[in-house]
Amino acid sequence: MFETLSEKLQRVFKNLRGEGRLTEQHLDEALKEIRLALLEADVNFKVVKQSTEAVKSKALGQEVMQALSPGQQVIKIVRDELVEMLGGEHVRINFSSQPPTVIMLVGLQGSGKTTSSGKLAKWLEKNGHRPILVSVDVYRPAARDQLKVIAKDIGAKLWEGNPNDKPLELCQGAMREARNTAHDVVVVDTAGRLHIDEALMKELREIRETLHPHEILFVA
Ligand SMILES: Nc1nc2c(ncn2[C@@H]2O[C@H](COP(=O)(O)OP(=O)(O)OP(=O)(O)O)[C@@H](O)[C@H]2O)c(=O)[nH]1
Ligand SMILES: [Mg+2]
The missing domain is CATH 3.40.50.300 (P-loop containing nucleotide triphosphate hydrolases)
Structure with a gap:
């Protein structure tokens, strides 16, 4: 499941990376693909909606880094949003020193x-x-x-x-x-x-x- 999600996102990102200038229309197209990829990967539709809206407002707002190209900026915003969605905090399984x-x-x-x-x-x-x-x-x-x-x-x-x-x-x-x-x-x-x-x-x-x-x- 995650392999296909990452493949789909890679494809969207590949298209974005080449963009020198990013228009709102271009961003909408990329977000549509991202939305579909997430839904197909079984992510709750409310979470998908919330996340893609957050990506859009961040991408169009001020939260962008000057050092990155517009395409890279969107990739960074999507990445940060995915990390947030999966739970920002990484919890490890507590293995016993005495198995099992x-x-x-x-x-x-x-x-x-x-x-x-x-x-x-x-x-x-x-x-x-x-x-x-x-x-x-x-x-x-x-x-x-x-x-x-x-x-x-x-x-x-x-x-x-x-x-x-x-x-x-x-x-x-x-x-x-x-x-x-x-x-x-x-x-x-x-x-x-x-x-x-x-x-x-x-x-x-x-x-x-x-x-x-x-x-x-x-x-x-
Ligand atoms: N779409 C989707 N379906 C899932 C997922 N996990 C489980 N299911 C489906 O949900 C149904 C219930 O899953 P189970 O793993 O049997 O749930 P359970 O908690 O063991 O159920 P009980 O033992 O009856 O309490 C099954 O039809 C699964 O195929 C998931 O991540 N996504
Ligand atoms: Mg069961």
Whole structure:
């Protein structure tokens, strides 16, 4: 996804770079391309609208550096805006000095926990880690199968457990397996829940107290 976004932006930037003088019409054309590229990359339309408007007002306003050509100025403004959009602050994952590191994904139903678990495992592997995935979503039929399909797709290790395992048993099984097979990160995909669902919240607390996750990521 990000590869195609960066390719599209590169194309827009390449066209801008050649411009000695930048007209408003030219800027509008470039922004239209940028808007499309961001929307196709799944960025929320409100965020896209806000960001492209911010780019336009900055580009037409005073916030430009004399040392850069008009095309380069726009590229700089777009770059700064993208950094801002992705969260100006860079947060690192807290890895444990005593593996396995446990990362738990929590959030509302359908917020993207299972998909994000897969993305996270892939990213971890790319960065030299050996993750093991485990789903503790024992409530929705096929939820564990969904993670199994994703794990197979990305070639990541999955702790399946037994069909009747309870969430805590699945976690403990995954931890044991990680230790025995030198996997350094356990990614725990949880069932979606609302904070008013007392039984499910209690279960989440129990998992937290048993596993002591190093990171709890809220998927929204
Ligand atoms: N467009 C888009 N769809 C996504 C993204 N992440 C997840 N989805 C889709 O959203 C739906 C729900 O994603 P899941 O990963 O199953 O969400 P979940 O939080 O695990 O859902 P529950 O386990 O039912 O609570 C699926 O159809 C995904 O394909 C994303 O980044 N962009
Ligand atoms: Mg899920």
